[in-house]
Amino acid sequence: TRVDKAGHKHFMAKEIAEQPAVIGGALGHYLSEDGRQITLPGEDIDFTAINRFTMVACGTAYYACLTAKYWFEQIAGLPVEVDIASEFRYREPPVTPGTVALFVSQSGETADTLAALRYCSGRTDAIVSVVNVAESSIARESDLALPIHAGAEIGVASTKAFTCQLTVLLLLALKAAQARGMISDERLADLLSALRSLPATLNTAMERDENFKTAARLLSTSDNALFLGRGLMYPLALEGALKLKEISYIHAEAYASGELKHGPIALIDENMPVIVMAPCDALFDKTVSNMQEVMARGGQIMLISDAKGVADAGEGVWQTLTMPMVEPILSPILYALPAQLLAYHTAVAKGTDVDQPRNLAKSVTVE
Ligand code: G6P
Numbered sequence: 001t002r003v004d005k006a007g008h009k010h011f012m013a014k015e016i017a018e019q020p021a022v023i024g025g026a027l028g029h030y031l032s033e034d035g036r037q038i039t040l041p042g043e044d045i046d047f048t049a050i051n052r053f054t055m056v057a058c059g060t061a062y063y064a065c066l067t068a069k070y071w072f073e074q075i076a077g078l079p080v081e082v083d084i085a086s087e088f089r090y091r092e093p094p095v096t097p098g099t100v101a102l103f104v105s106q107s108g109e110t111a112d113t114l115a116a117l118r119y120c121s122g123r124t125d126a127i128v129s130v131v132n133v134a135e136s137s138i139a140r141e142s143d144l145a146l147p148i149h150a151g152a153e154i155g156v157a158s159t160k161a162f163t164c165q166l167t168v169l170l171l172l173a174l175k176a177a178q179a180r181g182m183i184s185d186e187r188l189a190d191l192l193s194a195l196r197s198l199p200a201t202l203n204t205a206m207e208r209d210e211n212f213k214t215a216a217r218l219l220s221t222s223d224n225a226l227f228l229g230r231g232l233m234y235p236l237a238l239e240g241a242l243k244l245k246e247i248s249y250i251h252a253e254a255y256a257s258g259e260l261k262h263g264p265i266a267l268i269d270e271n272m273p274v275i276v277m278a279p280c281d282a283l284f285d286k287t288v289s290n291m292q293e294v295m296a297r298g299g300q301i302m303l304i305s306d307a308k309g310v311a312d313a314g315e316g317v318w319q320t321l322t323m324p325m326v327e328p329i330l331s332p333i334l335y336a337l338p339a340q341l342l343a344y345h346t347a348v349a350k351g352t353d354v355d356q357p358r359n360l361a362k363s364v365t366v367e
Contacts, residue, residue, distance in 0.1 A: 003152045010354045012155035012247070016340050017206065019160050020199035023333070026149045026164050027195060030171045035196050036189060038175045042144050047179035050125060051098040053080045056088045056116045058364065060158040060242065061104040061165060064130075066235035067332045068169040075183060075329070076176035085112035086367075088119070095123040103129045104169070106153060106161040107363035108136020117141055130168050132161050146172070155355045156362045157246045159340050162239065166333045170195070194327035198334070204324045205337050212338065215302060215319050216345030220248065222273050226264055227254040229277040230287055232332050236277050240339035247347040247357045257290045268299040273318070275302045275342070277335050280309035281328045288313060304338045 008014035032039055053072055055065035062084055069080040083093075085103075089112055095101070101120035105113045108131040117138055120127055129142040132150050139145035148164035174191060177183040219225060225244060229237030234256045241252035255264050257276070268274070274294050278287040284305075291301050291313065300318040303310065310320045326334045347354045 003154055009348070010155065010344075012157060012159060012340075012344055012354050015153055015155050015160045016337070016344065018151070019163050019337070020202040020206070022150045022160050022164055023167050023202065024199040026167050027171075027199075029147070029149050030168065031192065031196075035192060038171050038178070038192075040144070040146065040172075040175065045100065045126060045128070045144065045176075047076070047078075047176040049098065050100050051078070052096065053078055053100050053102055054093075054095070054120070054124070055080055055082045055102045055104065056085050056113060057104040058085050058110050058113055060162045060239060061106060061110075061113075063235045063239040063242070064104050064162055064165040064169060065102075066238070067166055067232060068173065070232050070235075071170055071173040071329070072176065075173050076180055077182050078176055078180070083116075085110065085116040089116045092119075095120060097125065099124045100126045100128055103127070103138055103142070104131075104165055105129065105136070105138050106132045106148075106150075106158055106165075107365075108133040108138040109363050109365050110138075111365050111367055114138055114141070130165055130172075132164070154362075156357055156360050157243055157340075157343070157354075159336075163333050163336050166336065167195070170330070170333070191327065191329060194330055198326070198330055201324050201326055201334060202337060205334060208322070209341065211321055212341040213345045215321055216342055217349050218319065219244075219250070219273055219302070219342065220346045220349035222250060222271065224267070224272055225250055225252040226267065226272060226274045227252060227277065228257045228260065228274060228287075228290060229254070230257040230283045231281070232328070233277045233279070233335060236332055236335050236339055237275075239336065240275060240277065240342065243339055243343035244346060246360060247343055247354050248350050248352055249358075250346065257287050260290050260293060265293065265297070268294055268297040270298040270300065273300045273302055275304065277304045277338070278309060279306050279323065279326065279328065279331045279335070280312060281331070284309055284312065291317070304335065
């Protein structure tokens, strides 16, 4: 099937804009008709018989796994190890009984991820994959393949596949929590209801595109950028930095906010924009302290938060980008959008090839 840009300037813009619809579609595939039960395709995993997940992936899919670690551990009480496929495959990691190996891949053909899967084959209790291409090698070689239903993704920098991966991984974490008796029916119902309204929330956020354009124009004159995030926002900070370097070629790094003092603070001066991703959650006060440390050294803070966070951040913040309020557990899916839009508009402002960035391939099928 031929895919066109549907009136957008780039495939990436189209794929960003499609997210509310494809996430809604993915939810449709994984929820019962009344939206109250999570249904997996194929056989159910016995979550009471397992004691650990090992998640392996590359690139953006790896950051989806890092996010899932927070969800599985906090919501389902299941320990999760996350690794980059190229490291995992050669380390010969021991696999203990009760481990489920989970591989996340948009293409389902990434060479290192496939090799890591083959290493686990026969060693783990089950092989699960989260893929966009349902007939891919990774899907075929899994005991259970969970499609993300994002539709064809053409832009080299992954966008809608990432948010659909997150959606499916969160549903899996919730399913595990339910099976293990780690979540009340009421809390589960609340979270599923919040998930069902997430596409609308994403649409609201998307209406603020002009603000991202303005912020990106400022960012496009920098040679460097630092992303900070804490908790669920740490993997998102990593994803924001990856997106920015991939398509705008601005050198970007990401750190867990609490690591600021252990090195990156040495980089802070008036030429270092620091993008802080922080909804006003339980950890927000700690993030405010980190922002103050940056501002005290002349660093320029671009804060991406909700209205309450923006109000509580106090004086001296360089730029603020206000996101709609969201149930904190779901914040990674919503905050993927500013990570993508900032990178996209910065690349457009710099005039780089957004859909085909230099030196990168959509799918890395050779080592
Ligand atoms: C390449 C792409 C990335 C992608 C990564 C993993 O580096 O440019 O966008 O995240 O491969 O690809 P996969 O298909 O396994 O998700």
